[in-house]
Amino acid sequence: MNYTLYIGNKNYSTWSMRPWVVMRYFDIPFNEKLVKFDSFNDDSLFKKTMFSVSKYGTVPILIDEDLVISDSLAICEYLAEKHHDLALWPADPKKRAIARSLVAKMHSGFQAIRTYLPMNIEAEFPQIGQIILRDHLEVKKEIMFLDDLLSSLLTSKKIKL
Ligand SMILES: N[C@@H](CCC(=O)N[C@@H](CS)C(=O)NCC(=O)O)C(=O)O
Known part of the structure; x- marks a missing residue:
């Protein structure tokens, strides 16, 4: 290889x-x-x-x-x-299905975050961030959805990632 x-x-x-x-x-x-x-x-x-x-x-x-x-x-x-x-994917089919749906969502979802908050690890723009969150409710909605999704997956008793 x-x-x-x-x-x-x-x-x-x-x-x-x-x-x-x-x-x-x-x-x-x-x-x-x-x-x-x-x-x-x-x-x-x-x-x-x-x-x-x-x-x-x-x-x-x-x-x-x-x-x-x-x-x-x-x-x-x-x-x-x-x-x-x-084992890049989980061996268990149920865990794998959950991992795949998360990956699919990351790959093609979160259009508002993608549009208004492009990656820039080196920069810090808190004021611009506030304005974006104020003017684009869809960004806030996606962030809350992502936060909720990851929190529930990471704390779930049934399926731990
Ligand atoms: N769906 C593709 C997207 C790749 C992509 O859009 N890459 C950007 C860089 S971040 C690019 O090369 N853009 C050049 C262009 O659009 O001409 C993937 O998952 O690899």
Whole structure:
């Protein structure tokens, strides 16, 4: 196995960080190729580099020999299949179903958070945050839903994550 993972900026690109965190957490060795975000215009260095790697022109991309995988969740699923011993998914089918529904929600849900609160780990903008929460009730609603969801899963007596 000789994996290469193309990623974007570690402060802004949540998509890149998803397989990156999984691979680091489970000690799966890989070569990291960090491609700078100059812009997303077709003539940017970022797009030229990524289009030379994949039709999608986005990050993350995992290369495994002749295979090119162009989606963060597809990458994680591939790694789960290749590394059964590491148990990326829970072994129990019920726990796995819950984990998968959480992942699906993270992958395609939370549109308001995605739109108004993009990832920026280095920055702190409490006043802007207050304004966003005041003006966009849907953001507050999603945060409360997420908080409630994770709290109930983490404290559930029936199924512990
Ligand atoms: N669904 C894709 C989304 C990938 C994605 O949109 N990546 C962003 C970086 S955070 C990107 O490369 N954008 C470039 C563009 O949209 O042209 C995944 O899960 O990998």
